[in-house]
Amino acid sequence: MNEITPFGDQPPAPLPDAAQAALPQDPMPHSVEAEQQLLGAILTNNDVYDRVASIINVGHFYDPVHARIYEVAAARISKNQLASPVTLKAFMEDDEGLKELGGPSYLAKLASASISAFAVRDYAQMIYDLAIRRELIGLGQSISEKARRVDVASEPKEQIVEAEQSLYKLAEQGQTESGFKSFLKAVTEAVNVTNEAYQRGGGMAGISTGLTDLDKQLGGLHPSDLLILAGRPSMGKTSLATNIAFNVAKAYKRGLKPDGTEGAIDGGVVGFYSLEMSAEQLAGRILAEASEISSHKIRQGDMTEDEFRRFVQAAKDLESCPLFIDDTPALPIAQLAARARRLKRTHGLDLLVIDYLQLCRGTAENRVNEIAEISMGMKAIAKELNIPVIALSQLSRQVESRDDKRPQLSDLRESGSIEQDADVVMFVFREEYYKEREKPGDHEMERMQQWQEEMSALHGKADVIVGKQRHGPIGTVTLTFEAQFTRFGNLAKAWQQGYEEQGY
Secondary structure, X not given: OEEOOOOOOOOOOOOOHHHHHHOOOOOOOOOHHHHHHHHXXXXXXXXXXXXXXXXXXXXXXXXXXXXXXXXXXXXXXXXOOOOOHHHHHHHHOOOHHHHHOOOOHHHHHXXXXXXXXXXXXXXXXXXXXXXXXXXXXXXXXXXXXXXHEEOOOOOHXXXXXXXXHHHHHHHOOOOOOOOOOOHHHHHHHHHHHHHHHHHOOOOOOOEOOOOHHHHHHHOOEOOOOEEEEEEOOOOOHHHHHHHHHHHHHHOOEXXXXXXXXXXXXXXXXXXXXXXXXXXXXXXXXXXXXXXXXXXXXXXHXXXXXXXXXXXXXXXXXXXXXXXXXXXXXXXXXXXXXXXXXXXXXXXXXXXXXXXXXXXXXXXXXXXXXXXXXXXXXXXXXXXXXXXXXXXXXXXXXXXXXXXXXXXXXXXXXXXXXXXXXXXXXEEEEOHHHHHHOOOOOOOOHHHHHHHHHXXXXXXXXXXXXXXXXXXXXXXXXXXXXXXXXXXXXXXXXXXXXXXXXXXX
């Protein structure tokens, strides 16, 4: 192991002893008084413990003696036994640290010096905050030490990811608002969600996909939901996910939400993990849809002057679109979560799309367990960030061996945990794709005519089969599909077409 020295011929000269002595030797952040007041309040009134147990634990105390006192008291209270200076004396008489503070009489001093149990949560919060500061200092020192060591096995990029994960892990500690909610609070939140839907004219509480019939079936994209969008290759699942992401980002408007907070009042900021295609390929698909120019023409550069102008104008219009693409391949689920948190913190995040689930990496050696870890991780991201997460998934080949090619839940590839963790499971199915491969020979006139009629009825249509929905009905939604633009759209109903023909 080598140690990094500053650039230049000579390392800097060490400080003289007098100068080093003048440097402040600050102790780690702590408050012995807050710890004493908290312990005194607990020893005086054991009911106080329930008010602080969700905020602090033994590891948050700076003084090791105070930590041991809290540990013994907590153990007794948890067993519905009295924790007082008298009962704790039997357990701590031989404690060397306590002897240095005056022995068991120190326990009595703690109880007698306790001023009020009213401020006990404030003391607990103060102890917790100071403990976090100490952990931050320790983490900073650890990062510094690792960075100074030049080790072949530890790349700088890996150190950055490791440091980021440690910081997020630290940030997630002590979520004191979690736990049981009163039924009143839960009912109030449910009423607020329904009120949002009502204010939109009986529309939906969630984010609109931009596809009317799909919105009616799902009620929009709801926060904390994991939606699985599955299909066989060439069915258009990436196209549909891209369309939804683009529609949400395009409709984005920021303002004051009904609960008084500032955020997206329409549409939203979208994060798109493209683990299969590059960011440029994905952008090409979105531009094909926006400019109405064939994606094949865009790839070949085979455009007329008018088409090229439309293409450039579409690109300009999309510059301000809050759609963020990450095309890092084989991303571990922990890193995927860390990047989503960072995006939410820096730009906001209202919808996350992952293309696709099987290309993520987990830590388990068994593939089934790895997929289970990934699907659970995606559901955890949805709940933690309070956003809808759309994850694309492959289907097993057994679909192809059936006469009826319409997919079902049992076709989800590699793990049943995907079905369990998902709030919504949708399948993209284009019968036209399969019917096209059944084309009869030119000499079979009758069969050819029948095939052409069937193809005509199926042309430009795609079914989104909702196979599971935790909060609503299952069913099938028919959409239009324009293959040349890789675009899904709303299917006009017969009565709507009649109105259009009459000029309404």
